Amino acid sequence: MIARFVLGVALAAVMVVVGTFSYIYLGSRQSKVAVPPEKPTVSTPRAQAVVLPGTLYVTQSGALYDLSAGRFHQLTAEAGWTQPTVTPDGNSLLVVRQNALFSDVYVLNRFGHVVRQVTDNAAPPRNLDIGYNHWSFYPRLSADGQTLWMTYDGLKCHPECYDVSLAVWSMPFNGNIRQAHAWTDGGYYTGGDVQPIPLAGGVLYTKYSYGPDGKLVGQLWFTSRAGSYGRPLTDPSVDCRSPSLSPDGTQFAMVCTYEKQVSYLTIASWTGETLGPLKNIITNQLVAQPTWAPDGSGIAYFAPGAPAGPFQLWWLPKAAYAPPPPSPSPSPTPGGPHNGPLPSPSPAAAAPPVRPVQLTTNNGFDATSTMVWLG
Amino acid sequence: MSSVAGGLAYFIPAAQLAIESTGKVLQVTPSPSTLPSPSSSAAATVAPINGAFTVLLLGSDDDSKFIGDHVLTQSMILIRVVPSTKQVTMLSIPRDLFVHLSTGGSAKIDGAYSYGGANAAVATVEQDFGVHIDDYIWIGLLGLVKLIDAIGGIDVVTSNPVFDDYYPADIYSNWPYDFERVAVLAGPQHLDGLHAMQYVRSRHGDLQSDIGRSQRQQQVLIAIRQKAKQLSPADLPALSAALGGELKTSMGLSKVAQLLPLASSFDNPDAINQVILANPYTHGCGCPETYLTANWGLILPLVHEYFP
Numbered sequence: 001m002i003a004r005f006v007l008g009v010a011l012a013a014v015m016v017v018v019g020t021f022s023y024i025y026l027g028s029r030q031s032k033v034a035v036p037p038e039k040p041t042v043s044t045p046r047a048q049a050v051v052l053p054g055t056l057y058v059t060q061s062g063a064l065y066d067l068s069a070g071r072f073h074q075l076t077a078e079a080g081w082t083q084p085t086v087t088p089d090g091n092s093l094l095v096v097r098q099n100a101l102f103s104d105v106y107v108l109n110r111f112g113h114v115v116r117q118v119t120d121n122a123a124p125p126r127n128l129d130i131g132y133n134h135w136s137f138y139p140r141l142s143a144d145g146q147t148l149w150m151t152y153d154g155l156k157c158h159p160e161c162y163d164v165s166l167a168v169w170s171m172p173f174n175g176n177i178r179q180a181h182a183w184t185d186g187g188y189y190t191g192g193d194v195q196p197i198p199l200a201g202g203v204l205y206t207k208y209s210y211g212p213d214g215k216l217v218g219q220l221w222f223t224s225r226a227g228s229y230g231r232p233l234t235d236p237s238v239d240c241r242s243p244s245l246s247p248d249g250t251q252f253a254m255v256c257t258y259e260k261q262v263s264y265l266t267i268a269s270w271t272g273e274t275l276g277p278l279k280n281i282i283t284n285q286l287v288a289q290p291t292w293a294p295d296g297s298g299i300a301y302f303a304p305g306a307p308a309g310p311f312q313l314w315w316l317p318k319a320a321y322a323p324p325p326p327s328p329s330p331s332p333t334p335g336g337p338h339n340g341p342l343p344s345p346s347p348a349a350a351a352p353p354v355r356p357v358q359l360t361t362n363n364g365f366d367a368t369s370t371m372v373w374l375g
Numbered sequence: 376m377s378s379v380a381g382g383l384a385y386f387i388p389a390a391q392l393a394i395e396s397t398g399k400v401l402q403v404t405p406s407p408s409t410l411p412s413p414s415s416s417a418a419a420t421v422a423p424i425n426g427a428f429t430v431l432l433l434g435s436d437d438d439s440k441f442i443g444d445h446v447l448t449q450s451m452i453l454i455r456v457v458p459s460t461k462q463v464t465m466l467s468i469p470r471d472l473f474v475h476l477s478t479g480g481s482a483k484i485d486g487a488y489s490y491g492g493a494n495a496a497v498a499t500v501e502q503d504f505g506v507h508i509d510d511y512i513w514i515g516l517l518g519l520v521k522l523i524d525a526i527g528g529i530d531v532v533t534s535n536p537v538f539d540d541y542y543p544a545d546i547y548s549n550w551p552y553d554f555e556r557v558a559v560l561a562g563p564q565h566l567d568g569l570h571a572m573q574y575v576r577s578r579h580g581d582l583q584s585d586i587g588r589s590q591r592q593q594q595v596l597i598a599i600r601q602k603a604k605q606l607s608p609a610d611l612p613a614l615s616a617a618l619g620g621e622l623k624t625s626m627g628l629s630k631v632a633q634l635l636p637l638a639s640s641f642d643n644p645d646a647i648n649q650v651i652l653a654n655p656y657t658h659g660c661g662c663p664e665t666y667l668t669a670n671w672g673l674i675l676p677l678v679h680e681y682f683p
Contacts, residue, residue, distance in 0.1 A: 030609045033602060034527040101556050130556055131540040137560070153538065162579035164538035189582035191536030191561060208535040208561060210582070214653075215590075216535040218561065241562055255563065261532050261597060263563040286530055288563040302563075308530045308602040310565045368560040 037310045037364025040065050040072035050315055050357050054294050054375045055110075057084045057093065058313065059366045064095060064112055067313075075112025082369040084108075087141055090374055094118070094139040094148075102133040105150060110374075118148060119177055131158040134177075135166070138370070141173060142198045148173045149196040149203060155186045165192035168205050170226070183226040190216060197243055200272065204233070204243060204252075211236035215259050220252075220275070233275045240266065240278075244299075246292045253290035253299055256280070263287045265301060267321060281321040282356060285314075288367035294375035302367045303356075310364030320354035424633045427457040428509040429682060431497055432596075433488060436543075437515035437621075440551045447485040448496055448513075449576075450592055453506065455682050461641050464648040464681040465596065467589035469657055473666040474503045483666060488513075493623060505675060506682040510625045516546055516576075518621025520568035522599070525617035526606065528567045529598035531574070534591070536561045539577040546572075571595055586653045593649045604639040608632045648681060 040060060055068040063078040080098040087094065092115060093108045102121040106114055118139075123132035140149040152169040154177075167186030171179050183203060186192035191208040202224035211217040218241035223230030234240045240256040252275060256266045265287040269276030285303040288311060292299055298317040305312035434450030441447075451468040470485035477498035478490045487499040493511050501508055514522070523529055537559040544555040546569075557573045566574065575595050581587035606614075611632065624631075641647075656674050660666040 030613065031605050031607050033605050033610075034525055034613070036527075098558070103558075130554060133556060135538070135558055156540070158540060162539070162541065164540055164580050166536060166538065189580055191538060191580065194536060194561070206561075216587070218535070257532050261594060263532055286532070286563045304530055304565070306605075308598065308605065310528065311563075364565060367564040368562055 033309075035362075037061075038362050039063075039074065040067070040360065040363050040365075041074050050359060052293070052300065052315060052359070052373075053297065054373055056291075056300060056313075056371060056373045057086075058371045059084065059369045060364055061366075062098075064093075064108070066110075076108075082366055083138055084372045085140055085370060086372045086374060088143055088145045093372070094141060096137055096139060098135075101130055103135050103137060105136050105139045105148065118173070119150075121177070129159065131156075135164075137166070138195045140196055140198055142170075143200075146173055147171070147198070149198050151192075151194045151196065152177075152180065152182075153186075154180065155182055163189050165190065166194055168193045168196040168203060168223075170198075170203075181226055183223060184221075184230065193221070195242060197245060199245075206241040206243065207232070208241075209236075211239075211259075213237070213259075217259060218257075220254065222273075234278070238278065242289055244290050244292060245270070247294050247296050251292075253292060255287050255290065265290055265299070265316070279321070282316065285356070286311075289369070289371055291371045291373055294373055300359075300371065300373065302365050302371075305358055305361055311367040312361065312363055313359040313365060315357045315359055317354050317357070320356070323354070424458055424630070424637055427455060427459070429453060429455045429506060431500055431508045431511045433493065433496055433511060433513040434519065434592075435488065435513065435515055436545065437517075440545065444492060445489045446515075448488045449485060450589075451484065451496070451500070452589075452592065452596065453500065453504070453508070453682065454596075456637070458637060458640075460646075461643065462646050462648070463641060464650065465593050466650040466678065466681065467593060467652065468500065468504075469585055469589070469652055469667050471585060471665055471667040472652070472657060472669055473660070474499065474669065477502050493625070503669075504678050504682075506678060510630070511623075512626070513623040514618075515621040516572065518618055519575075520546065520572050521617040521621060522614070523566070523568035523571050525614050526599070526602045528565050529571060529595065529602050530563065531566050531571070531594055531598045532563045533559055533561050533566075533574055534594070537574055537577050537580055537591070539573075539579045541579055542573060542577050566595075566598075571598075583653065586651055589651050590649070593651075597647060600638050600641070603635060606635055606638075608635060650677065650681060 051070040055066050057064060057066050059082050061078045062080045063074055064076040064081045064084060065072050065074055081095050082098055083096040085094045093110065095106055095108050096103050097106055104121050105118040107116050107118060109115055119136045121134035121136055135153045137151045147170050149170050151166045153164050153166050154169060155167050156164045165186035165188060167182045168184045169180045169182050171177060184193040187209050193205050193207050196203050196205040202222055204220060204222045206218050207221045208216060208218050217236045217239040219236055220233040220240055220243055221230045222233055237259065238256045239259045240254045242255045244253045250270055251267055252270050253267050255263045257263050263286045264280045265282035266278050266280050268278045288302040290299050290301040298315055300313065300315050302311040303314050432452040432454055433448045435446040435448050437446045449470050451470065453466040455464045468484060470483065472484045473481060474484045475481050476487050476490060478495050484499060488496040493513050497508050497511050539557040541554045542557040544553040545551040557577050559570060559574045575588065575592045578584045578588045652674060656670055657667040660668050
């Protein structure tokens with residue numbers, strides 16, 4: 001009788017253990033797709049230990065970080081900071097701070113402290129209509145540091161219609177928005193003109209509009225004076241955006257989608273007026289925000305670390321898209337001291353292809369935010 | 376036995392959702408052969424789906440502006456999957472299309488659901504478009520947000536900046552008639568549920584309005600499918616818990632489990648046909664009611680080509 005009782009208890013215990021184990025095991029079989037990204041400052045195993053030169057500024061979850069000497073440092077709280085760029089003297093940053101209703105351009109020092117607010121896009125407090133707020137994005141300073149370029153929704157037709165097209169605007173850096181004027185018309189119900197890059201003789205930007213095939217596409221455009229129509233630099237069918245000028249000013253990197261849910265890293269030469277042929281150098285990743293190293297040693301960009309995952313930081317060495325010319329192979333000198341049969345020249349071993357390097361593994365960088373890189 | 380009991384306990388949330396969502400008792404319970412065995416390192420194996428099938432995907436504003444289940448279906452997408460050829464076709468039906476309803480009378484097609492639920496919406500599409508629909512999936516606003524969050528977000532190349540000064544603030548607001556400003560920037564990015572919802576729902580800033588929105592909805596569907604490749608049947612309880620009350624479907628849990636491995640086998644984005652019924656398939660009526668009139672002479676041959 002006692003033996004039966006003990007056996008029953010033992011069997012019950014085994015059943016509880018096995019059942020619990022099954023439950024826990026099934027839980028362990030869950031995919032890790034919903035694991036939230038970690039802060040860049042959290043010490044995590046890096047996919048490959050590559051230390052980038054200089055200091056790189058990136059944003060994640062509304063906070064500004066810098067990456068220098070292989071370590072991330074959080075410079076601001078998670079408070080809507082995005083799209084950093086740098087002043088021409090390299091001493092300050094221009095950063096957008098976005099909230100639910102509006103966004104403004106701020107000047108921050110290189111340690112992330114606010115120096116001053118440049119724009120004031122909040123609607124007057126007495127005005128309860130949220131349509132009177134404005135957005136500023138993609139700030140850039142002219143080479144002389146006197147003019148602020150940005151994307152701004154100042155042309156919207158509120159309250160007569162719903163169009164909130166963005167246009168390229170310029171304003172005195174030490175002035176206010178009433179001194180700003182539009183360089184482009186912002187299109188019509190398409191999102192408009194964004195990502196201005198001031199250049200000698202004009203401004204280059206991304207224009208979103210309906211292409212000839214009726215699809216919404218991005219194109220790089222250039223316009224030399226405010227209010228002029230401008231001219232396209234890329235074909236609508238290539239669907240390009242996010243231009244980034246190389247440090248020597250002779251090449252542009254961009255991402256092109258060919259009207260699909262892909263995003264190729266593309267480069268092209270730049271003469272100051274026209275783009276050369278487009279060359280796709282990464283076609284198997286969802287590339288965002290390509291940015292040249294200040295010393296010209298490569299291109300950093302964001303791309304998912306795993307399929308359909310959050311965006312990580314990647315690095316493409318220059319050798320991947322501009323391989324060094326092959327070194328001349330030594331050839332025997334006719335009439336030289338060698339007496340025997342000449343060795344047959346052997347072809348130089350092909351250099352292995354240079355691949356992108358994944359620098360972070362479990363972060364979630366803001367892929368719509370530019371990154372800025374100082375030497 | 377105890378192993379099966381542990382497995383059944385694990386899948387209880389999914390079973391609950393299946394029962395609540397379909398309104399019927401779960402037809403197939405996970406058996407030991409369909410569950411990952413603790414002694415096996417292999418993932419769960421489920422019988423594959425071989426035959427072509429068609430699903431009607433319905434999406435609704437289901438905030439407190441609406442009473443009970445009397446909601447409109449702002450999004451109606453017919454999806455046909457052919458496992459043998461790995462072809463997928465998505466056809467977006469404009470919500471403003473003026474059609475004969477299965478419940479009688481004529482109205483915008485987005486009203487079919489409000490008059491007779493999912494069955495009426497399915498019957499209306501079957502009747503007007505001449506297709507056979509195997510299953511439907513209805514999802515509410517919050518359901519889509521929760522679904523995308525539960526799978527860890529999606530990667531989308533947003534085609535253009537989507538800006539809207541009068542986007543309905545009806546999901547998390549106490550006042551469902553309130554507005555908020557929306558700014559979804561363009562380009563490749565990782566979207567959480569809320570921003571993905573803003574991207575697919577906003578229409579004020581799009582010249583093509585509902586048609587443009589339909590194209591964005593298809594982009595997000597493809598991105599969800601892409602992410603679903605990484606899910607396993609063991610994720611179903613967590614997904615079920617996230618979706619509680621925001622999803623209704625005629626599919627059983629076993630079919631959902633069958634679809635997960637099927638999703639992973641579709642790896643060619645070029646094999647996905649995206650069809651939008653813009654002009655000349657539909658055109659505005661020029662009337663204050665903003666109906667779209669169907670050109671059935673063009674629509675029906677197109678539908679029969681992709682949905683034989």
